[in-house]
Amino acid sequence: MALALGRTVRRYGGMASMAPKFFLAYSIWVWMEWAVQTIALIITSFFWRAVYTDQTVIAGLAQSQTLTYVLLALIFAPFVHSTGMIYNFGYLLKEGQIAVELLRPLDFQAGQYVWRTAELWVGLILQVPLFIVALFLGMQPPLDPRLWAVFLVTAFLGHAVLFCFDWMLGCLAFYVTEIWGLSVARYGFTLFASGLLVPLALMPDWLAGILNVLPFAQALYVPLSFLTGIAPLSDAPRVWLAQLAALAVLLPLSRWVFRVAVRKVTVQGG
Amino acid sequence: MPVIQAENLSKVFHIPQKDPGVAGAVKALFRPRFQPKVAVDDVSFQVAEGEVVGYIGVNGAGKSTTIKMLTGILVPSGGQVRILGRDPHRERVANARDIGVVFGQRTQLWWDLALTESLGMVARIYDVPPTRYRQLLDQFAEILELKDLLHVPIRTMSLGQKMRAELAATLIHEPKIVYLDEPTIGLDLIVKERIREFIQQQNREQGTTVILTTHDLGDIETLCRRVLIIDAGKLIYDGPLSLIKERFGKFREITFDTASPVTTFTLPTGAEVVAAEERKLVLRFDRTRATASQVAASLMNQLEVVDFSLAEPDLANIIKHIYQGALREDGGRRTEDGGRKAEDGRPELQASLGR
Numbered sequence: 001m002a003l004a005l006g007r008t009v010r011r012y013g014g015m016a017s018m019a020p021k022f023f024l025a026y027s028i029w030v031w032m033e034w035a036v037q038t039i040a041l042i043i044t045s046f047f048w049r050a051v052y053t054d055q056t057v058i059a060g061l062a063q064s065q066t067l068t069y070v071l072l073a074l075i076f077a078p079f080v081h082s083t084g085m086i087y088n089f090g091y092l093l094k095e096g097q098i099a100v101e102l103l104r105p106l107d108f109q110a111g112q113y114v115w116r117t118a119e120l121w122v123g124l125i126l127q128v129p130l131f132i133v134a135l136f137l138g139m140q141p142p143l144d145p146r147l148w149a150v151f152l153v154t155a156f157l158g159h160a161v162l163f164c165f166d167w168m169l170g171c172l173a174f175y176v177t178e179i180w181g182l183s184v185a186r187y188g189f190t191l192f193a194s195g196l197l198v199p200l201a202l203m204p205d206w207l208a209g210i211l212n213v214l215p216f217a218q219a220l221y222v223p224l225s226f227l228t229g230i231a232p233l234s235d236a237p238r239v240w241l242a243q244l245a246a247l248a249v250l251l252p253l254s255r256w257v258f259r260v261a262v263r264k265v266t267v268q269g270g
Numbered sequence: 271m272p273v274i275q276a277e278n279l280s281k282v283f284h285i286p287q288k289d290p291g292v293a294g295a296v297k298a299l300f301r302p303r304f305q306p307k308v309a310v311d312d313v314s315f316q317v318a319e320g321e322v323v324g325y326i327g328v329n330g331a332g333k334s335t336t337i338k339m340l341t342g343i344l345v346p347s348g349g350q351v352r353i354l355g356r357d358p359h360r361e362r363v364a365n366a367r368d369i370g371v372v373f374g375q376r377t378q379l380w381w382d383l384a385l386t387e388s389l390g391m392v393a394r395i396y397d398v399p400p401t402r403y404r405q406l407l408d409q410f411a412e413i414l415e416l417k418d419l420l421h422v423p424i425r426t427m428s429l430g431q432k433m434r435a436e437l438a439a440t441l442i443h444e445p446k447i448v449y450l451d452e453p454t455i456g457l458d459l460i461v462k463e464r465i466r467e468f469i470q471q472q473n474r475e476q477g478t479t480v481i482l483t484t485h486d487l488g489d490i491e492t493l494c495r496r497v498l499i500i501d502a503g504k505l506i507y508d509g510p511l512s513l514i515k516e517r518f519g520k521f522r523e524i525t526f527d528t529a530s531p532v533t534t535f536t537l538p539t540g541a542e543v544v545a546a547e548e549r550k551l552v553l554r555f556d557r558t559r560a561t562a563s564q565v566a567a568s569l570m571n572q573l574e575v576v577d578f579s580l581a582e583p584d585l586a587n588i589i590k591h592i593y594q595g596a597l598r599e600d601g602g603r604r605t606e607d608g609g610r611k612a613e614d615g616r617p618e619l620q621a622s623l624g625r
Contacts, residue, residue, distance in 0.1 A: 014394035
């Protein structure tokens with residue numbers, strides 16, 4: 001048992017350890033990412049300052065609270081972007097590289113999850129300089145370690161929920177040949193549904209209510225709402241229970257969907 | 271017990287059909303039509319442990335589709351596959367541990383990583399003990415001449431270097447069965463030679479079972495005693511390479527160097543002149559009507575022969591002949607080693623394997 005566990009950790013751990021090497025293979029990409037993200041942080045902070053010019057509170061959120069939220073949302077965006085499977089599956093199928101991936105003696109979904117989570121960690125580490133930039137732009141992150149702990153647990157649970165949901169969306173690639181449009185639609189919807197651009201608290205109640213229960217918000221808005229004081233810390237157990245329940249349904253469902261979809265694989269040519 | 275068993279294996283793809291123009295595209299959006307395409311049709315064969323089998327056919331004949339069903343990537347539309355007693359699709363992970371696959375046009379290595387990192391990763395995924403990994407790495411680096419490439423990212427390698435690296439990655443976990451799908455495609459003669467030697471060595475020393483698809487008949491001649499020929503999805507030949515040569519390499523060529531200029535002579539039975547120079551004569555003879563010794567003896571009685579050489583039938587021409595339908599034309603004759611007719615009435619030669 002312990003031996004088997006050790007082997008599993010070695011296999012998947014090995015995969016996880018590769019993620020930083022990929023991220024850092026092209027240093028120009030890292031520099032460009034920092035430059036673009038810094039510009040995004042600056043524009044976002046100016047925009048929200050402008051919105052609050054004549055008001056101190058909007059929909060119950062003070063200027064500093066909203067500013068902190070939107071800047072943190074940009075910094076923690078990898079939680080919602082790292083799970084996008086539609087483009088990944090589409091690429092694997094289009095290039096026929098799915099054949100190679102399916103030949104590895106690994107659980108395909110577990111392998112992808114480990115890879116995505118490793119990418120997420122690398123992405124978060126690379127956000128550290130942006131965190132410092134955001135502090136200069138007026139972000140006031142909380143200092144209470146309990147808030148950060150609750151944030152991290154909620155965010156990683158939400159990330160797992162979103163991964164399972166995205167996994168099922170990604171399986172559409174097995175049925176349609178064109179996945180670019182679908183991938184862009186997912187990205188666009190995520191910007192709003194996850195609370196990445198606008199806190200869901202600023203949306204109409206009915207819309208916020210719907211978006212709040214979708215997997216996108218679980219990976220960003222819900223965890224950030226603890227960090228920024230939008231939601232009380234006492235809500236955390238209820239939220240975690242809901243996330244675990246969602247995982248209990250989505251994980252087996254996503255595995256079943258893949259098992260059915262993978263039968264459609266067509267890898268033409270040599 | 272065979273390590274590979276394919277029984278009545280079939281694969282049907284459904285190819286989308288669209289009418290031309292924008293109207294066709296719009297129509298296909300609401301009412302997509304699919305045309306069934308039979309890629310593999312009722313193919314059955316077995317491969318014993320340690321065999322090296324060549325699987326050949328023209329482009330689109332169904333070679334790669336068969337390999338993908340054997341590896342568990344594709345699900346057969348009909349029939350069944352057992353690899354080492356397992357269903358390769360249902361038991362994909364367990365099957366993957368025991369096999370290695372090279373797709374000549376794809377890579378299992380990580381493009382941006384150095385070869386040594388990629389190989390290390392493959393070894394971890396396959397649970398290769400670190401000491402064994404180092405032994406194999408040294409051995410492969412030596413045989414495949416990878417020493418100078420170990421710290422080079424895959425993306426900067428030439429095609430030949432990539433293929434050698436690919437072979438190392440495929441065999442680093444010492445698989446029981448290796449599928450090589452066009453492993454020498456686009457490679458120069460020296461690299462091809464090295465790769466063939468490596469495959470031979472693995473088969474000889476490790477007892478690795480190999481299925482090889484290729485368009486390079488040099489690969490087949492060097493590595494395989496048995497070939498499977500697939501044509502339009504159907505297996506049309508399964509038997510020894512030597513039997514094909516015997517059946518379809520009907521004509522052999524014999525070249526004589528003579529001491530004095532060749533003037534007149536009587537042609538032996540079944541022979542014809544291919545080329546005649548002052549002191550050189552090339553004859554072609556039908557091996558079913560005369561033996562090489564008969565032809566040689568006849569000429570030696572008439573001419574002062576200094577030297578002679580006998581050329582075996584050229585496999586490339588034989589296979590080309592088969593691809594062009596020789597087996598179909600030839601199928602009316604039942605052979606003593608088990609020729610039979612396919613169910614659709616198309617003649618088929620199925621050699622008795624005798625294993």
